Amino acid sequence: MTFEIRKLTASFGAEVLGIDLTEEIRPEVLAEIKTLWAEHQLLLFRGQSLEEKDAVNFSGHLGDLEIHVRHEYLSPDNPEILYVSNMKKDGKAIGILSDTEVGWHYDQIYLPRPAVGSLLYAVMLPANGGQTSFADMSAAYESLSDDIKATLKGRKATQSYEAFNNQYSVPTNSDQKKRTPDIEQPIIRTHPISGRKALYICPGMTTEIVGLPEDESRALLDHLFDWSVKPEFVYTHNWAHGDAVLWDNAATMHRREPFDGNEDRLMKRTTILPPPELAVPV
Numbered sequence: 030m031t032f033e034i035r036k037l038t039a040s041f042g043a044e045v046l047g048i049d050l051t052e053e054i055r056p057e058v059l060a061e062i063k064t065l066w067a068e069h070q071l072l073l074f075r076g077q078s079l080e081e082k083d084a085v086n087f088s089g090h091l092g093d094l095e096i097h098v099r100h101e102y103l104s105p106d107n108p109e110i111l112y113v114s115n116m117k118k119d120g121k122a123i124g125i126l127s128d129t130e131v132g133w134h135y136d137q138i139y140l141p142r143p144a145v146g147s148l149l150y151a152v153m154l155p156a157n158g159g160q161t162s163f164a165d166m167s168a169a170y171e172s173l174s175d176d177i178k179a180t181l182k183g184r185k186a187t188q189s190y191e192a193f194n195n196q197y198s199v200p201t202n203s204d205q206k207k208r209t210p211d212i213e214q215p216i217i218r219t220h221p222i223s224g225r226k227a228l229y230i231c232p233g234m235t236t237e238i239v240g241l242p243e244d245e246s247r248a249l250l251d252h253l254f255d256w257s258v259k260p261e262f263v264y265t266h267n268w269a270h271g272d273a274v275l276w277d278n279a280a281t282m283h284r285r286e287p288f289d290g291n292e293d294r295l296m297k298r299t300t301i302l303p304p305p306e307l308a309v310p311v
């Protein structure tokens with residue numbers, strides 16, 4: 030199996046051409062994909078025809094898979110797969126996040142050992158809307174002034190799944206709430222594989238910088254959020270059927286546009302954990 034790479038933006042993201050993710054991928058190709066994933070932070074595989082077992086199999090080669098805390102939205106057959114959808118069955122939502130805007134966030138930044146990647150596969154799409162944008166938080170960090178970098182060095186920020194749900198999703202149940210309390214994470218995260226630094230905060234889940242007065246914390250976060258989504262750091266993906274996007278969840282955040290709720294959208298996600306010895310963000 031030979032493949033090619035085409036960059037999606039000057040900053041980050043690459044399309045991988047010539048790989049069928051339903052096939053067993055040779056170890057040396059898999060090793061190359063892992064390297065490219067960390068290097069480009071987002072890999073796009075177009076024209077895939079993935080069964081759930083294929084998505085589980087491919088992403089399982091990249092790391093252990095997380096069983097998402099929102100059990101009500103997991104695939105009935107493959108619990109490693111989370112449905113992101115506005116569709117209903119017997120009056121009940123089959124997936125998370127409905128049809129509304131979903132603000133900038135890192136998947137699972139609120140967990141002590143957050144995922145390092147996600148693979149999202151487009152099964153059903155609306156005619157318009159539902160695009161997903163990604164922000165290169167390594168480039169955003171590297172371009173900050175030395176003063177701001179010095180202010181952020183060694184600091185932590187509070188991450189809140191509840192804050193995200195209040196804005197963009199539905200509340201967790203009491204058991205899920207217990208499993209996802211607010212936590213503090215380093216603001217500058219060193220990538221567990223590449224060693225590159227990135228801003229590890231996001232408007233959807235980060236509520237404050239620990240140890241700063243509230244107004245200073247708010248002003249600095251707002252500045253960093255505006256900075257991070259400057260056009261040169263952002264790639265917006267217009268989904269097509271069969272697209273599978275693998276992103277780096279330690280160095281990119283993402284958001285989704287709303288779409289017409291009268292149309293069905295179904296995306297299937299696997300969530301990839303880092304190796305246990307690299308699991309805690311530093």
Ligand SMILES: [Fe+2]
Nearest residue numbers: 134135136283
């Ligand atoms: Fe997400």
